[in-house]
Amino acid sequence: MFDTVLIANRGEIACRVIRTCRRLGIRTIAVFSEADADAQHVRLADAAYPIGGPRPQDSYLRGEAIIEVAKQSGAQAIHPGYGFLSENADFADAVEAAGITFIGPKAASMRRMGSKAGAKELMQAAHVPVVPGYTGADQAPDLLAREAARIGFPLMIKAAHGGGGKGMRIVRVLDEFLPALESCQREARNAFGRDRVLLERYVTRPRHIEIQVFADTHGNTLHLNERECSAQRRYQKVLEESPSVILSPAMRKQMGDAAVAAAQAIDYVNAGTVEFIVESDESGTPTGFYFMEINTRLQVEHPVTELVTGLDLVEWQLRVAAGEPLPLAQDAIRQDGHAIEVRLYAEDPEAGFLPGSGKLERLRLPETNAHVRIDSGVIAGDTVTIFYDPMIAKLIVHDADRASALARMRDALSQCEIGGPKSNIEFLERLVRHPAVVNGTIDTAYLDRHLDEFMPQAEVDRGLLLAAATAQLLSQEGAARDAAAASTDPTSPWAIADGWRLGHAGKRDLAFLHRGDRLLVSAHGSGGNYRIEHDGATHDVAGARLSDGELSARFDGESRRFTIDLDAQRTVAHDGQRRLRLEPVGVYRRDAGASGDGGNRVLAPMPGRVVVVKARAGDEVRAGEEVLVIEAMKMELSLKAPRDGRIGEVRAAAGDFVDADAVLVTLET
Structure with a gap:
């Protein structure tokens, strides 16, 4: 095993590798850009070195700078994580040439898989089923258009290099082909430095299944079963799970065997993921599968495999790179229970999932335990920058079966709250309750076809609004008591926040902003007993108590409980299924309107x-x-x-x- 490992990455994957290395007694070296000087992976590592400016091309994509740090620090190996240089064959070669171990496959295997076109040709030779299409080197637009017409529509244009959903377009008619080709090539050129594309027949109602494979230098290759990643938006995975609900034992074995054959065909070593598209009939029954690509690195969704197998895949990577044989044989790989992963992003689903940035003023995540795992590279107070992926955390749950795991995920999401940049929490909450997910029928295009079904609802739930107002009233009274206790006259009746005035019953007005709309609430009473008025309706609240973020009360005689997250900037009420996020504002505040132009x-x-x-x-x-x-x-x-x-x-x-x-x-x- 290694004494010192350098992690050539950032964010949650860098933190993930550091924690495994720490458990194994391995010293870790981090590298960081100007934007990441105070990042968590820098703080967790034993030592960290700056490598350039905030843009990836000025820092995390500078292979020579990373190798120089490895030499200076005495690192024996470099772990590339995922993204950046993790699938860069030239970088892997340069690392090995410097006398340092690259924790991943050999450059030759990467080059075979670095081109999706070349990979398809290799798979065909290895008798792994592939989708019909065009993979040729001739990239003349006119030729590609003719090939598109031959394959038929709908078809998919895919960047031949790279992944992550970049450089992919679905084209449904010939007239749309050339504009889509131009856009796809430009995006691929910006993301991967190369604009070669391939064309594939677009499979309708596809399911996305990937198989985790591992191979060592002793001739052993095995798979760690499948992950299903069919819940996608614009080719970006939004929910991953293991095992898949659609695979029969026979098809699971066929796909596992095909994945091992694919890895052996390119002399693969270390961790990789073989991705397949599964075609289904109108009833949703799988009718066949096709090879898509091999990702020559660890995947973002690897934790679901770890939870169902009980294995640490980063530890396996380290041991294989150090020359050790695989720790287990194929028949010893277990598949225990069900695991699900979602990713919390700083993004605005209602604005087309526009990525966000800014300081994480509030970051509340569930406690980790045997059923709940959090992989994150940030904490409250950190900044989500414009230069990198806006992922805040991965939330992973595990339980005995799928229904129990979904229930765990719903509960875990209800405990999450992010303040600062907008987030996709409400979108994920609706996702894990949607029938297409609950029933296991979602295909890779479902979200794009029915996105409105997953969007947070604009109308205000009356019960949640009453809970938020009650929590605010109790909070105001608590603050008044604290202020009175600290004053020179702690028993003064004027320190009681009950709205009492000489000559009439006490009344308190509250104002909130919700999606830019102003909500006014009036309340009479104190001490947990109120009459609350909103939008022409009156409600009685009795016996309200707020403790440790939980509100309990009788609302119009019905006893209910809510989770409350409350501070000066926000009041969030959650009833276990839905959440309402409000911004408290002054009752007499006038909000600026649009500029008019x-x-x-x-x-x-x-x-x-x-x-x-x-x-x-x-x-x-x-x-x-x-x-x-x-x-x-x-x-x-x-x-x-x-x-x-x-x-x-x-x-x-x-x-x-x-x-x-x-x-x-x-x-x-």
């Missing part, structure tokens, strides 16, 4: 880099027509004209970095 401007929705400018001063545009494309947080954002009109000014050029809310294009008034 939003229809004449195109603004940057977040900080980013301008990739393409399609508008020129004087051009006529129609509402919804794309005028710019910016890149932020590893994704492209299309900015469109807000109305029909003529372009007045274009204030940005390709390559410019822009701040959030910067005016990029104006329309003539």
Whole structure:
């Protein structure tokens, strides 16, 4: 085993590797960019070294700088994590040339799998089933269009290098092919440095199944069973689980054997993931499977495999890289219970899942135990930056069966609260309760077809609003008592926050903002007994108590319990199924309205880099027509004209970095 390992990555995967190394008594070295100087992986490691500016190309993609740190620190091995340089064959070669062990497959295996086109050809030779398509080196647009017509529609354009859903487009008619090809190639070039694509027949109602494989240098190759990742939005996985609900024992064995054959075909060593697409009939019964790709690294969703097998895959990676044989044989791999993973992101689902950034003013996550696991690279007070993926944490649960695991996930999500950037928590809560997930019928395109079914509802639940108002009233009274106790006259009746006034019954008004709308609530009473008025209706609250984040009371005679998260910036009420997030504001505050000229401007929705400018001063545009494309947080954002009109000014050029809310294009008034 190694004495010192350098982790060439950041965020939760760097923290994950550090914790396993610490358990094994291995010293760890971290590297960090200017944006990550105070990051958690830097604080957890035994030593950490700066490697450049905040952009990935100035830091985490600088292989030579990382290798130099490894030499200086005496690291014997480099763990690449996932993303960045983890599947870069040139980096793996350079690490080995420097006399340092690369914890992953050999560069030759990566090169065979680094091209999806070449990988498909190899798999065909190894008798692994593949989707019909085109994988040729000739990338002339006219030829690709002819091949697309031959394959038939719908079809998928895929970047031949890379992964993570980048550089993928579904095309349904020939007229859409060339514009989609141009967009796909540009995204692939920006993400992976190469713009080669392949074409595949698009399988309708597909399910996404991946098999975790491992191989050592002693000729042993095995698989650790499957993960299902069919819940996806725009090819990005949003829920992963193991085992799959659709695989029969016979198909599970067939896919496991095919995955092992795929790994052996490229002389694979260490951890990898063989991804398959499963085709189903109208009833949802699987009718066959096709090879998609091999990810030559650890996957983001590897914890679900760890929880059902009881294994530490990072430890296996370290041992295999150190020359040890695989710790177990195929028949010793167990599959115990059911595990599910979701990812908490700083993003706004209601704004097209726009990535967010900013300080995590509040980060409340469930306690970890035998059933709940948290993998995270941030804590409260850290900043989600614009330069990297906006993932906050991975939430993973495990239980005896799928129904119990789903119940665990619902409970764990109800305990989460994020303050600062917007998050996808409410989206995930609706996801794990949706019939397509509960019944195990979701396919990879379902979310994109029915996204509105998963969006948080705009209307305010009356019960949650009453709970939030009651919690605020109790909190105000508690604060008044504390202030009175600390004053020179702790028994003064004027220190009681009950709204009492000479000549009339006490009344207190509360105001909240909800999705930009102002909500007014009036209350009479104190000490946990209130009459609350809102929107013309009156409700009686009796016996209200707020303790350790839980509110219990009788609302119009019905006893109910809520989880409450309350501070000066937010009041969040949760009834176990739904949540209501409110911003307390002054009763007499006037909220600024829109500027009034939003229809004449195109603004940057977040900080980013301008990739393409399609508008020129004087051009006529129609509402919804794309005028710019910016890149932020590893994704492209299309900015469109807000109305029909003529372009007045274009204030940005390709390559410019822009701040959030910067005016990029104006329309003539």
